[in-house]
Amino acid sequence: NAGVTQTPKFQVLKTGQSMTLQCAQDMNHEYMSWYRQDPGMGLRLIHYSVGAGITDQGEVPNGYNVSRSTTEDFPLRLLSAAPSQTSVYFCASSYGARDNYGYTFGSGTRLTVV
């Protein structure tokens, strides 16, 4: 049981480049989300999905797009990278959108934008 798998683990981008952070879970979880974690600011929600075909914005969605074509996958796209997007990104999933079973987090993607 792999849980939540994120790729890549590390990435360096130049300003203006685009990229996709991959997230996959094999637990048949309905609810998936993307967070960024910055020193002193904790985890901030970027986008989330309550099921395949349904996505919504979180606290800090600007500059990011998501899609959820399958239950398993929830990629995060950076449209035009900026230094302010340097952060650690975590994908997380949980069993139900309406029942609180807590999150399972991936191991993170460390992104540096230069």
Next chain:
Amino acid sequence: QKEVEQDPGPLSVPEGAIVSLNCTYSNSAFQYFMWYRQYSRKGPELLMYTYSSGNKEDGRFTAQVDKSSKYISLFIRDSQPSDSATYLCAMSVRLDTGNQFYFGTGTSLTVIP
């Protein structure tokens, strides 16, 4: 005012000490209260969660919720070097679209052998 406030520490204790980690919150609608442990360069992992006020014990860990004071705590008894990590509190409220989670910024704990 942030929804969830957590002292970032760092906190350093000798092995065997009792550790107390705390969070306060402002939203009285929060229903579920969680503690996550995050080792360096890893993702957070769910340690404990509780619903409403009261205590919940799991081995050396005790989670305590006081909804009247909007205050939650995590106690670690007989602390071990392997407990050295950052501890995040989290709370959730149920919305029409599902549960909305709010995280504290984390408290860094070091247990010295």
